[in-house]
Each structure stands twice: as structure tokens, then as C-alpha cells.
Amino acid sequence: MTPLLQIYQSLFDYYGPQGWWPIHQEGYHHLNYRIPRNSKERLEICFGAILTQNTNWKNVEKAILNMFKLNLFDTDTFDKISLKNLESAIKPSGYFVQKAKKLKAFFDYYKTLNECNLPTREGLLAIWGIGPETADSILLYAYQTPQFVVDSYTKRLLTNLNMISEKSNYQQIKQLFETQIPSNVPLYQEFHALLVAHGKNFYSKKPYGGCFLEIHQQDFPQ
DNA sequence: AACCAGGACGTGA
DNA sequence: TCACGTCATGGT
Numbered sequence: 001m002t003p004l005l006q007i008y009q010s011l012f013d014y015y016g017p018q019g020w021w022p023i024h025q026e027g028y029h030h031l032n033y034r035i036p037r038n039s040k041e042r043l044e045i046c047f048g049a050i051l052t053q054n055t056n057w058k059n060v061e062k063a064i065l066n067m068f069k070l071n072l073f074d075t076d077t078f079d080k081i082s083l084k085n086l087e088s089a090i091k092p093s094g095y096f097v098q099k100a101k102k103l104k105a106f107f108d109y110y111k112t113l114n115e116c117n118l119p120t121r122e123g124l125l126a127i128w129g130i131g132p133e134t135a136d137s138i139l140l141y142a143y144q145t146p147q148f149v150v151d152s153y154t155k156r157l158l159t160n161l162n163m164i165s166e167k168s169n170y171q172q173i174k175q176l177f178e179t180q181i182p183s184n185v186p187l188y189q190e191f192h193a194l195l196v197a198h199g200k201n202f203y204s205k206k207p208y209g210g211c212f213l214e215i216h217q218q219d220f221p222q
Numbered sequence: 223a224a225c226c227a228g229g230a231c232g233t234g235a
Numbered sequence: 236t237c238a239c240g241t242c243a244t245g246g247t
Contacts, residue, residue, distance in 0.1 A: 050229095052228050056226080058227090059227080059243095059244060062245090091243085092245075093244070095242050098241095099242095099243095128230090128231085131229060131231085
């Protein structure tokens, strides 16, 4: 068992299944990984991945509820909404001017997709406003593609456990997970969700650390 | 009242 | 490349 798999086991045992990606739409069943179940849920995940950039999920939920009321997870409706109206709808999520542009930019790409033309990581990264974490979130949670999502909590944790150096970049950390963790979509989804749950508890306020994973530090050579 | 949140981009060096 | 400023609302 690799060090990262041990961490997964510890986190899962402690927190239990997280069941990401959270979806607000009616009928969503928590802890159901086989999402999205339809195109509106898929679009909600994609938009949520953009809206949650450096933003508390509670704020994103408010924005998503506004969008839902305006039927903006329907492609024809979203296509018609003005930039200004979109901005006011997503205002609670913060950075609303930038994010409205980002949603529109993503939607231009989204419209070109179909069953035979699925999104690619390179394609997503070419969109203004979509960086590596957002691209991987979209691929993993909206399109069930085994791309590991690395967020700031994860980097803080691995740094604290001396498994990486502080200046490791996104790709290096991603590769670490993807070489140690079997390529499996539900596993990638659950692991990332668990890392965020753990990060909120122990890697939000400085000084970071003091978490129960530290007792295994000697098992995680750098 | 400062600090933080499930980042990404633009800029100057 | 890379370090740093900017974007913004809402909860603690």
C-alpha cells in the first residue's frame, strides 16, 4: 500500500464518504457518485467548478441557486442571458465580473461538445479563466475522467507531512497522486473530497498542521 | 475587524 | 520562469 493510499484509508475511515460533487438540483441523492445524470447537472458541475475558484462553497451555493431559478443550466437559456444579468445572478460567489466572463468563455467551448467530441484537458486549459484545478474538476466530476484534482489544501497537507517541497507545482503533485493511486474515477473523486474536508479542519488557519496524519510522517519519505 | 475561502490571470523583473 | 498584486462576496 502506497503512502498516499494509506492517507486515503485514514481519511475515509475518519470522515466517511463525502459523495462529491455536490449538486443542488431536485432529486440529487447525496453520496451518489454516478453524476451527472443529465446535461443540466453536468453544466451545473462545470459552472460550480468555475464559481468556487478561491471561494467558499456556501457562497457558490447562493450563486447556483440564483442561476437555477433563472434556468441557466439550460443551454438555450444560458446562451441568451446578458453578461450584466449573469453578473448579478452570480454576485454572491464573488469576483462576479471575472467569473461571468469565465462562464461565458467556457460555454463557448461547451457548445462545441457532444458524445463524439468530449472535452480535453488541453482544450479546457486553452479557455480564459480555466486553470489546471478547474479543468481537472470538470473532467473528473462532470465527465467522469480519471484526472486527479489538486487544491491548495492538498498542497499544504503534503508539505506539512514532508512528502513534497513547498515549491512543488500543480503538475508535480498531480503526478504524485496519479502514480500512487489506481486510476479510478470514484476513488479520485472521493479522495479529493476527503482532502478538502480534512483541509478545512486542519489546514485553513495558520499555523497549519496538528492533524492526525502527522503520526505517520515517518512512513512518507520525501 | 482582520482573515479566509475547493484559483487564475496580468504584470514586471 | 516566478513572485506578487488583483479580483469580491459573505461567514467567523
